[in-house]
Amino acid sequence: MPDTAPPEAPAPDMPVLTIGLADGVLAFRGRLTIARLSETERQLHELLAPVPGPLLIDLSGVTRIDTVGSWMVHRLLRERPGSRLTGASADAERLLAEVAAADRPCDMRPVQQPFWARELGRLGLYVITFWQSILALLDFIGLTIISAVRAVASGRGVRWQAVGAQMEQVGVNALGIIGLMSFLIGIVLAQQGAVQLRAFGAEMFVINLVGRATFRELGILLTAIMVAGRSASAFAAQIGSMKLAEEVDAMRTIGLDPIEVLVLPRTIALILMMPLLAFYASLMAILGGGLFTWVDLGIPPATFVQRLREVVPMSDFWIGMSKAPVFGAIIAIIGCHQGFQVTGNAESVGQRTTQAVVEAIFMVIVLDAIFAVFFTALGLD
Template identity: 45%
Template sequence: MQTGTITSAWEENQFVLAAAGRWDIASAERLGPQLQNRNPGRKGAPVCLDLSGLTALDTAGALLLDRLIRRLRGQGHVVAVVGARPDLCTLLKDVQRAAAGVAVHAPAPSEPRPAFPLADRIGRATVGIWHDILSMLAFLGLVTVTALRLLRTPSRIRLKPLFFHLEQVGLNSLPIVGLLSFLIGIVLAYQGADQLRRFGAEIYVVNLLGIGVLREIGILMTSIIVAGRSGSAFTAQIGTMKVNQEVDAMRTLGLDPVEMLVLPRLFALVIALPLVGFFANVMALVGGAIMAYAYLDINFGQFARQLQIAVSTTTLFVGLSKAPVFAAVIALVGCFEGLRVSGSAESVGLLTTRSVVISIFLVILLDAGFSILFSYIGI
């Protein structure tokens, strides 16, 4: 992120001041003293204020520019402002009018009505999705670099938050994950038995249940539950900190929000999800075994022997190998959306919902990709 800068030079008998970077409240304290020293030195010399290098401008930055322009004009210089983007120019004019005591009225929207509204909405949505993808990839790169830097000095890893989040996303999620997995095992066994009974192959319900749960259903359902439970919590927690300006306070104190807030949650979920997924697999098989005993008269000994024939340790590890990837996606999306919250409780709610939807979509998409990959390499 480029901070705000101001440079000066003489060009063709005019004094050129070039503003660049982000002129916002974070740069205002540093830029204020620099602007006091920017004087042409020649009485009445023309001044050109070049704003083409500005990447961002808020009211604090616009107020600094307004004060600079007023000071130079008060000294008898003719100041020309050039190169500003239309949106930044509008903000600067609004601040100038407000500083002069003139009421500022928002101009009426002047965008032409699109000829094809549906195509316009689809196009805007596509561009928005593309920008979101680029922002998420940039966030992934930032987290990766920070994690590698942290792993080089393990003493910097904050163990207390790590164990706290391990308890929250792991231990505290076992009741709901176990109950839902148990019920899913019952449903799969019942539906499989209803079909296989027509062919006198009820015993193969165990094969269906074992392979389906251990390879796909167990870890997929666990990830979806964790995305709805823990991913949303990550967004809400960090988003509330953004609203309360706690994240800005961290940066003011020289602390890295990614290191303090994102990495403990990421590491905790990557560690916890495979363990919770294994627990979900066990509960689903228990539910299926009880259903097979009650509906098909397959006792627990027969169920265990057939399960040993049907599945191997490879089947279990194929399913659990996806868990760290799903965990990383859920944690990254939850923290990314939390850090995008901007100043209102409504924003927290909207981005929390968005976090859950995107996490579940990406988990299912990655699961489909893993299925194709494992089938291609013959696992």
């Protein structure tokens, strides 16, 4: 005969909750939990509707109480002033105290402020955030300089292999986009200048405009803006991703300085490559402007080059090249600094990458304005 399994024993009934009211004493017996919330609410309403005034709430018969049960008891104490509690265990008293501490009024909607107060508060927050960002950036610049001095003094030196790899990324791989952009800018600058100067019969001065503007300002400024959008964002995303993956912490654990390993090679690479990129961009802009003057104005290339040599002083070239290393250093440091500020999740990487580009372009333009005032004060107009 086949074996037959013995019937399973029925599960014991779960303890039910009973509520009694006699002589102003409300007594609970059983489990005061969320499992019987709707039934408990109904019983309390039926029992307490005809009985006003304070109550003595007896919890001596409660075998278990959770947050919902504690909230029902706390609400009874709050809605019926003068009510008292008795028979509560230590755990029940602790839970009731936590529920009472959390019972605070809150605004469902934010308090509406006047427009001027709201905008003034936003402006103050922007100023504070901007000042904190400047201080943090200055602190990071100092930390980078200290790390560079420490690396040289300790004999470790600079990681030139990493510098070479970064030079390829930020310099060689950027030649295409920077060259195309500069070439088109040169054409646009020559075309717009020719439109304005043609009314005075001074088309020849287009060469002056293209030459001086390119070598002195536009060549380095546009290159710095392109590098800021390309390299600052890349530095922030790379270091930010490494920080999320805890690779930066791993470097510190094995005794490596993240500033020395990650920041110095990128900074040195941009300092070395920015003058070369600026010179290349200036040549491409001159080429674009010369091509336009040849095609549209009929000025042959030999005349264009000869005129360019006459009207563009070497001081313009050296002024433009002197800005390049400074722009490269500030772009690299801002990108790396924002990368180290990444916290939490991948969304922070996107936010810091965007902020790196915005800050780098802003600082490039500010520094360019400072350089313009400085060189004008020196008489190098």
